[in-house]
């Protein structure tokens with residue numbers, strides 16, 4: 001098949017590489033000419049494990065351009081442009097602009113597939129604007145394991161108005177062997193928001209349990225997560241307590257669906273509570289540091305990790321950046337280290353970051369921060385992602401999310 005991919009970010013680029021690898025001819029379009037120029041010369045603008053190799057392997061089947069006219073002979077055009085939330089509401093201008101551009105160039109019988117995360121009813125609007133058949137096919141990949149998730153998803157959701165259009169999209173993803181869920185476009189759109197909201201809620205739930213565990217001697221939230229996660233109805237995934245969820249999806253999607261639901265007179269109270277719990281997480285790290293270190297004014301603090309999670313260079317809505325802002329408000333001098341990501345703060349090597357600081361906050365769950373207990377000797381340490389072994393730490397200078405102070409032996 002000849003396939004167009006509109007928007008060459010995390011989703012669009014991964015989808016381009018994966019579909020080219022399946023033998024399709026792919027034309028990737030982006031309005032960002034620098035990005036397109038780079039890609040055309042073999043420069044990948046994002047860090048995602050395995051993506052460089054997959055793009056290079058399939059370069060003969062991949063073409064990148066800013067010119068929508070190059071889509072005139074594609075059979076299917078995937079829309080994967082960003083859908084941010086602005087002032088609490090979904091911002092659809094990129095989707096609408098892409099749709100209008102597609103309407104001018106696509107064959108009448110070409111199919112548009114909505115991969116961007118959009119509120120229920122959006123695919124219908126795109127169908128009206130473009131006069132083309134539209135299928136909703138939400139994406140569930142996670143950054144850091146995007147290729148693996150795309151090739152081997154838990155399920156593929158296909159929401160179509162006509163059976164024929166849904167069948168075309170089903171034929172594209174059949175190679176994954178994943179269960180296919182056929183729905184209406186509105187249901188497919190809603191599934192995406194319900195999934196992200198539920199996962200965000202699960203993390204916020206365990207983070208509230210973590211707050212409680214910190215008040216109970218001999219109580220470790222990780223044990224609670226293990227104990228409840230073995231119940232198949234709960235499952236062990238997304239029960240890692242920490243400094244909360246960030247990234248380009250959970251924050252914007254929970255907010256967008258919350259605002260949408262309220263506008264329909266049916267507020268999503270569990271989602272609203274999850275957002276509130278999450279908003280309080282960055283402050284928690286700084287509060288714990290102050291409990292052991294005292295006032296932070298004029299003192300140096302090292303933040304380990306600025307990416308919103310491990311294995312990505314993405315800092316969108318990163319909790320680590322919020323921790324850094326709060327530290328600065330407290331008057332601390334902040335230095336940071338991250339294996340891949342950059343932030344608007346002095347970035348140094350991990351060793352320098354630790355050595356020159358009095359306090360250390362682990363803000364991102366990079367594997368690089370496991371086993372560094374020795375390097376942290378003498379420092380005030382907050383383990384915001386539960387990577388350290390508390391038994392190797394000086395407990396008078398150490399706090400970990402969700403770890404109650406051990407009671408005195410024999411008490």
Ligand SMILES: NC(=O)c1ccc[n+]([C@@H]2O[C@H](COP(=O)([O-])OP(=O)(O)OC[C@H]3O[C@@H](n4cnc5c(N)ncnc54)[C@H](O)[C@@H]3O)[C@@H](O)[C@H]2O)c1
Nearest residue numbers: 007008009010011030031032081082083094098116117139
């Ligand atoms: N990042 C993820 O992990 C992830 C996972 C699942 C779903 N999603 C959803 O997929 C969509 C894309 O997310 P992303 O993270 O890949 O975004 P991104 O910001 O990384 O990339 C979007 C790209 O679209 C381009 N663009 C904007 N307007 C355009 C237009 N009119 N024509 C052509 N290109 C245009 C931008 O220049 C940018 O390169 C969003 O709706 C997001 O919610 C993201």
Ligand SMILES: O=c1ccn([C@@H]2O[C@H](COP(=O)(O)OP(=O)(O)O[C@H]3O[C@H](CO)[C@@H](O)[C@H](O)[C@H]3O)[C@@H](O)[C@H]2O)c(=O)[nH]1
Nearest residue numbers: 139140141142143238239240242244245246247249308309
């Ligand atoms: O047990 C956990 C799991 C995650 N997180 C945090 O939650 C955030 C999101 O993590 P993750 O879901 O792994 O990353 P994303 O790449 O944002 O992926 C989410 O958002 C995507 C965009 O919609 C969806 O496609 C994915 O299915 C969904 O997992 C990160 O800040 C993590 O640190 C925790 O704190 N504890």
